[in-house]
Amino acid sequence: MGRPPCCDKSNVKRGLWTPEEDAKILAYVATHGIGNWTLVPKKAGLNRCGKSCRLRWTNYLRPDLKHDNFTPEEEELIIRLHEAIGSRWSVIARQLPGRTDNDVKNYWNTKLKKKLQKIGIDPITHKPISKILNDFGNISGINIPPSPNTTTNSATHQAGPFMRKAFKPEPPSSSTTATPTSSCSNNSTIMMANNNNNDHTPQQDNYNGFFSLTPPPSAAAETFLSWDFSASASASSSPLPSAETFLGSPRESFSSSCQQQQQQQVEAQTTQGLMWREFLVSDSTLASSSGFQHEHDEEKAIEEGPSAELVPPPSVAAADFSARSDGDDMVGALCGGGSSSFVESMLDKEREMMQSQFPQLLDRLAFDY
DNA sequence: AATATCCGCAACCGCTCCGAC
DNA sequence: CGTCGGAGCGGTTGCGGATAT
Numbered sequence: 001m002g003r004p005p006c007c008d009k010s011n012v013k014r015g016l017w018t019p020e021e022d023a024k025i026l027a028y029v030a031t032h033g034i035g036n037w038t039l040v041p042k043k044a045g046l047n048r049c050g051k052s053c054r055l056r057w058t059n060y061l062r063p064d065l066k067h068d069n070f071t072p073e074e075e076e077l078i079i080r081l082h083e084a085i086g087s088r089w090s091v092i093a094r095q096l097p098g099r100t101d102n103d104v105k106n107y108w109n110t111k112l113k114k115k116l117q118k119i120g121i122d123p124i125t126h127k128p129i130s131k132i133l134n135d136f137g138n139i140s141g142i143n144i145p146p147s148p149n150t151t152t153n154s155a156t157h158q159a160g161p162f163m164r165k166a167f168k169p170e171p172p173s174s175s176t177t178a179t180p181t182s183s184c185s186n187n188s189t190i191m192m193a194n195n196n197n198n199d200h201t202p203q204q205d206n207y208n209g210f211f212s213l214t215p216p217p218s219a220a221a222e223t224f225l226s227w228d229f230s231a232s233a234s235a236s237s238s239p240l241p242s243a244e245t246f247l248g249s250p251r252e253s254f255s256s257s258c259q260q261q262q263q264q265q266v267e268a269q270t271t272q273g274l275m276w277r278e279f280l281v282s283d284s285t286l287a288s289s290s291g292f293q294h295e296h297d298e299e300k301a302i303e304e305g306p307s308a309e310l311v312p313p314p315s316v317a318a319a320d321f322s323a324r325s326d327g328d329d330m331v332g333a334l335c336g337g338g339s340s341s342f343v344e345s346m347l348d349k350e351r352e353m354m355q356s357q358f359p360q361l362l363d364r365l366a367f368d369y
Numbered sequence: 370a371a372t373a374t375c376c377g378c379a380a381c382c383g384c385t386c387c388g389a390c
Numbered sequence: 391c392g393t394c395g396g397a398g399c400g401g402t403t404g405c406g407g408a409t410a411t
Contacts, residue, residue, distance in 0.1 A: 038396070055380065090399060101399070110377055
């Protein structure tokens, strides 16, 4: 049985709001405050769906909203957050005071996506398109020549999430004193594509400085990308990379953070024994098509330890990665699951991130973290 | 000047989450 | 525990203005 509609849609007005309607909402909120939006139309004398009233208020009428253009700093932040957490617009919008999720989403879809594509960056993976096509060719056996200026097409979009699943990271070094820059990116477990080819354009290499803030080291984005969810599932033992690393940092900070991160990843492996590629191997399609299984077996022989039984169950492996909630659950399972879900760990990370890296924004936010 | 096309934004839709009962 | 309903979310649509022809 389907859920009944929240209002009689045939009898409510739809479409653009008039100034008079806006005034009624504003007057109502000024008197009664917000809450129980289904009652608002009746009490405010509006022939609108309550949900529509709520949206109008949240996206347009709220007094704390900014209606001016996005600043370069905001653009930069949106891109970096999208890179890290994807299209979770409400989460991203929370880091941008005065902006709504709708604002951010629209701005992304109409401006930022195109900007990235123009410089040869895939807006889904935030990797150079040439590299994605290259890697996709390597895995599927298709020989796709590098094409740095190719705009995103459907193949690229499909390759994006696929690549997340299919790219095999290098096995972790047994020594934590390995070259931080390379080992750090190689150990990425979420964004797995390491930049081991050098056919990027100068524009792509300057991606982090794209919006002409302080040009960070080229690896900074990867540090951010390589935030290791599995390693950081236990928040107490694995702090996030520093704020400098997050937003582009002196290389010293990056290296130090990277070493710590790598150490954590090694520890996480030995204690949890569950890396992203464990999941990949459980996907029979990928394993059989990419020649991945064999290499994995070798790695597993090295890694095999007390937690070797932690291979995700087939139901987890079969989860539709593109589905948000399923993806969360799956990553949660990969994180060692147990009592803390992926969502919880994400929220923990957000809190940590805000406290350690965006304290100034946290101060300004009215939202409860 | 008229028409076609493009683009950005506001609004809607359908879904999930979550608390109350 | 299941149901209901409000709230919130991300994706999509469609209108209206801007620009190109």
